[in-house]
Amino acid sequence: MTETTPVLLAGSPPHFRVFHYDRLESTNSEALALLDEAEKEANIRSLHRSVVWASRQSAGRGRLGRRWESCEGNLFCSVILCPDCDLAEASELSFVAALALSDSIKLLSGQTLQGRLKWPNDVLIQQKKVAGILLESRASLQSGAMDAIVMGVGLNTMASPSDVSYPTTSLFEASEQKLKLTSDQVLPVFLTALEQWYRCWTEIGFPAIRESWMGRSEVMGRPLRVVRGNRVLKGVFSGLSADGALRLRLEDGEEVSITAGDVFFDE
Ligand code: BT5
Numbered sequence: 001m002t003e004t005t006p007v008l009l010a011g012s013p014p015h016f017r018v019f020h021y022d023r024l025e026s027t028n029s030e031a032l033a034l035l036d037e038a039e040k041e042a043n044i045r046s047l048h049r050s051v052v053w054a055s056r057q058s059a060g061r062g063r064l065g066r067r068w069e070s071c072e073g074n075l076f077c078s079v080i081l082c083p084d085c086d087l088a089e090a091s092e093l094s095f096v097a098a099l100a101l102s103d104s105i106k107l108l109s110g111q112t113l114q115g116r117l118k119w120p121n122d123v124l125i126q127q128k129k130v131a132g133i134l135l136e137s138r139a140s141l142q143s144g145a146m147d148a149i150v151m152g153v154g155l156n157t158m159a160s161p162s163d164v165s166y167p168t169t170s171l172f173e174a175s176e177q178k179l180k181l182t183s184d185q186v187l188p189v190f191l192t193a194l195e196q197w198y199r200c201w202t203e204i205g206f207p208a209i210r211e212s213w214m215g216r217s218e219v220m221g222r223p224l225r226v227v228r229g230n231r232v233l234k235g236v237f238s239g240l241s242a243d244g245a246l247r248l249r250l251e252d253g254e255e256v257s258i259t260a261g262d263v264f265f266d267e
Contacts, residue, residue: 071161
């Protein structure tokens with residue numbers, strides 16, 4: 001853990017405290033380390049709405065230990081949240097983050113780019129991945145119950161890697177006007193959108209998030225392949241279930257709920 005003090009970021013909503021670092025291995029790891037420190041002083045909740053933001057990231061990670069290629073100039077941040085709920089409910093926050101990213105893309109591009117959403121945690125522009133979300137939870141050493149969520153967000157603003165298995169893009173590459181946005185311009189916009197969707201989640205509830213997410217889904221009604229380990233399921237996306245699982249209508253007409261896996265378009 002590196003010592004740092006909160007920075008004032010123009011345009012950031014007042015509810016968030018942003019800690020800026022020049023370079024980190026992973027903003028998620030730093031956020032988890034901050035939580036470990038706070039637990040020693042029984043002070044976890046003091047970190048609610050703290051944001052770890054790094055200008056450079058050397059070992060960004062995705063789900064299942066995958067690598068997140070962190071190209072220079074892109075946004076890397078992790079938001080600490082302590083919602084009053086259990087872990088299953090807190091996993092809905094990845095849909096909250098995706099909606100905030102999609103709003104941010106629309107706003108930052110002057111409505112010229114659309115961030116479409118792909119289950120479970122991707123944001124796409126023109127069917128290429130522009131952002132990823134990694135939720136990690138922390139359990140209290142004493143009670144074992146979840147006491148905080150780290151919402152890691154990587155958004156390709158300036159560049160995207162070409163040597164990964166899925167097509168990728170950035171706001172710069174995808175926009176006709178070749179948008180050049182710095183992460184200190186992007187982060188306040190994302191946090192403002194996140195605050196709105198977080199409030200929607202806490203005050204109205206997941207059904208509203210689910211509806212909005214489905215409205216922006218890239219995959220509704222499309223033939224998909226869902227891969228989990230060695231298992232491959234083929235079918236058509238038929239929506240999100242009440243708890244955020246992916247509903248897939250299989251070729252024989254049976255409908256199944258999938259809680260984890262990777263989705264590929266099958267066309
Ligand atoms: C994700 O995982 O998409 C979550 C990525 C979260 C990264 C942020 S950055 C800030 C915070 N700190 C961290 O350490 N992590 C978070 P997953 O669904 O497993 O997708 C990973 C896959 O996306 C890789 O295996 C590649 O195929 C692809 N990929 C890697 N880097 C990419 C990039 N920059 N843009 C688009 N796709 C990428």
